[in-house]
Amino acid sequence: MRFDIQYRPAHSLAKVSLDPNESVVAESGAMVGMSTNIQMQTQSGGLMSGLKRMFGGESFFRNTFTAANGPGEVLLAHSLCGDMVVLDVPAAGYFIQSSSYIASTPNVSIETKVGGMKTFFAGEGVFVLDATASGPGQVLVGAFGGIQELVCDGSLVIDTGHLVAWDKSLTYQVGKSGSGWIASFLSGEGLVCHFQGQGRIWIQTRNPAAYGQEIGALLPPRSG
């Protein structure tokens, strides 16, 4: 399987080249185009694990694309403008912000991380995924904006809206950015995450909630 990412960094498109009978698992809605011999199956884990994902936090459906009778290609993209990167999943695994996940090799297990994580992000419908692989595996993540790898060597404070993925070896604590209620209201900063330890953190150079608020305020109101 080869991932070839084009039109970086703003309109990135991942061209996944599959060998005969190879599969790639992708977020529902991520498929843009594909060769005619690709077969698609929803919920490779069966309907029950899909429901479990629903109760775990939000609906989170995935499709498995398999090349039949020869090599094939699948084009994948996510919904907002931004870059993509392929990460090799280490034994320790990653935490991934849910809307950053696009695709993975079939041997990577993706679970919703439960337990208090809904307070992590200021926006709704965003939660944390736990990615681990039993053998060599890869995950394709996409960002709103560019993707920057930061190295945490001791401690680092990061606005939560900018988080894409991070090593599970890091410990973290979520808190408000400014001190005092006027400062928080006016400073415009949302929640920040205080990371401790050694590890890598991938951030996106734009904050979807800030972008959504700026544009949403200009749009005609909705009825409900």
Added chain:
Amino acid sequence: MHYDILEKPDFSLVRVRFQAPGEQLLVESAAMVAKHSSVDMKTQMQGGLLGAAKRKLLGGESLFQNTFTASAAGEELWLAPGPEGDVEVVEMDGQTPIFLSSGAFLASAPTVQIDTKWGGAKGFFSGAGLFLLAAQGTGPLFFCAYGGIHAVDVGPAGYICDTSHIVGFTGGLEYQVTKVGGMKSLFFSGEGLVCRFQGQGRLWISTRNPSGLVSFLQPFRTVQSS
């Protein structure tokens, strides 16, 4: 006329430099970024009232288009589309027609004829109000998309793409809109309608989907108070 597409592919910006007085460009309403004051701008309903009304109702383009006319060589006109994304230009050769999704048209020379092709009845686009425009003639045709524009040269093996990502395609391609997978897939897959292309030609796909942005922005809109 001379033209450059700057800032490709992220936020493409078209800079036109007219080479002679009288040169003209027909531009989608509200796409002008800047121009020398001496470039004349006239707003008109292209193709007469009936033609324009037909295009508005069926084509999804705004009713009015602007015609810019140069008064001297060297004058500049800068254009940009509304969404974040790329702009492509094709020098039409008078032979191969190009079919564009409504909303993809940005500008063209007056020697390119734009007409509405009624593709809506077949449910070509799952989104409301999106149809096909047909372009024929000679000269430059500028089109745009939300996202990057990825060209696929389609051959006998065919190609499948999500309908909401179609920007345009050349004549010579047959297409068929289908659901992908079975009933379960339709509800759970997240994939909507797909289009299967067959024949010989070029297909332009956008790497982003406007309804993805619309869904993302929905919770950020203020709620109408009744």
Added chain:
Amino acid sequence: MQQLQPMGPGSLPAPPGSGVAHEISHGPSFAMLRVDLAPGQTLVAEAGAMVARSQNVTMAVKLNASPSAGFFATLKALVIAFIRKFIGGETFIVNHFSASAPGRVWLAPSLSGHVAHRRMNGEKLVLSTGAYLAHVGNLDIQMKFGGLSGILAKEGAFWLEVSGVGDLWFTSYGGIEAVDVTSPFMVDNGHIVGYEGNLTMNIRRPGGGMMGLVASGEGLVCEFTGQGRVYLQSRNLGSLVNWLSPLLP
């Protein structure tokens, strides 16, 4: 409750020509700015722009009044800030970042686009209010009212006049193109990042008679006469909204 203070003369001016250590990455589409602060340096940045910072960097919220502002000017700035917070638009509340040991701050604007750096050496630069991101040094940033015609033009209501000595970073929605103006040049309001030089800016209809105003879809435009440089951005929030609106449920 945190006290709001106007920006005082406490920030150290950077010696001319030295510049502040910084890096702009992921440009021109999703540019992010990293500033490496030396002890005693203060980075002033638009509220809401922080992506990350070293643990030892402190952040304080302030009003971005001119350093020479007196009590009433400060009060006016506070009122404007609150009004704009509610009606939308640039609040002109800023954060001051400083540290007693070297520290890093990463900043990004909310829209896709570029970040440009400008070393100011006493000249004057006019910026659209949405374009300001951050500065270090002795810069005077005055909010100017664009006049009644400015209000009609929506985006043209407020402009920033920047002068002084220091490092300035500003942003664009989309990429930035610099155009040298020698003959009259018209620019759609929402596409202006800023301008400088010997230019006069007038708000006008784009032409085509009355029908041109109503039907053309162009808002009001700014016409520049004189000699100078205009900075254009390749996208326009108003056009994005116009394109999106028919697609909304």
